[in-house]
Amino acid sequence: MTDPSSDANVLLVDDLQENLVALEALIRQPGRRIFTARSGEEALSLMLEHAFALAILDVQMPSMNGFELAELMRGTERTRAIPIVFVSAAGRELNYAFRGYESGAVDFLYKPLDPIAVRSKVSVFVELFRQRQELQAAKSDLQRAVSMRDDFMSMIAHELRNPLNSVYLQAQLRRRMLSSPNAPDSQRMLSMVERDERQIRSMVRLLDDMLDVSRARTGRLAMVPAPFDLAQSTREVVEAIREQATNAGIAITLAAPESLPLVGDEFRIEQVITNLLTNALRYGRGKPVAVAVGLREQEPEAFVSVRDQGMGVAPEDQERIFEQFERAEGTSQVPGLGLGLYIARQIAQAHQGRLEVRSTPGEGAEFVLSLPLPAQQPA
Structure with missing residues (x-):
């Protein structure tokens, strides 16, 4: 099924309903949305609301003819770039085509219409419109990449x-x-x-x-899995950071079993825990930080939880902060590149685990690293 958001819009303008019905039947196909208008005023209103790949205008209409509508379109920024194809039942001797091209038309068709020619021309303009959209999207992505590089x-x-x-x-x-x-x-x-x-x-x-x-x-984040003790690794990380926390007046508590054997890259897991603890000290507003290690009762996995009592993370930021160079709103004054959580989640996923945040703004945040247990270990 065609995604409606990717449809190309085509506008048909004619004061006779039967002409609109016939032309719409001729050019309708998947991937297109056909809009119809029976006057120049109605057509302008539609063009101000929607982006169109093409406008097919009847020349001879009461109130505002096709040429007058085209001149108004060319005078408005929103509608200036819409390609115009004129349709007329008048004889070629009236030289309407010349006036149509002067008004900015890209083509001029005489009635009775050749179905094959009409379908072919509409397809060309729809394809050109889609290519312009793709180029615009690529330009936007490039500008964002350049901006990210500069930042x-x-x-x-x-x-x-x-x-x-x-x-x-x-x-x-x-x-x-x-x-x-x-x-x-x-x-x-x-x-x-x-x-x-x-x-x-x-x-x-x-x-x-x-x-x-x-x-x-590039998929080259090296992992060297081996048996290790998650509880002992967490204790060592906490002790390594405790002096920094003490100097900042922050208490760290640790609740962990005597031992919790896992299989994984111990250095990388310690890198994740270090990142979570460092962030808790940075964003915790000087309040105590609680670290917990344990087993889940419902699932065969271990977890490491780091909870602070800082500003918290707004719901709309809770996935964004795991992207590259992204940080929660209101944290720009805290040093850092916004890379740590991205790397930490990549490490968790490389271990078939998860890294998630649970937070309510103003009530702190809890980051939880979940890691699967070895196959031979009971849950």
């Missing part, structure tokens, strides 16, 4: 500039300290080196995210 480059520059500036300033400070008569304090120097390492790790993570996006899009 991406701007975000990359912003995200890299801050840590690079910090490392550069720290290097200058150490240079001055080392060139001073007094030996630098070793503890202070160690603290500065640790800050440098954090900044460098931040830049490395950013570059890794960019590479992972490229790999995911």
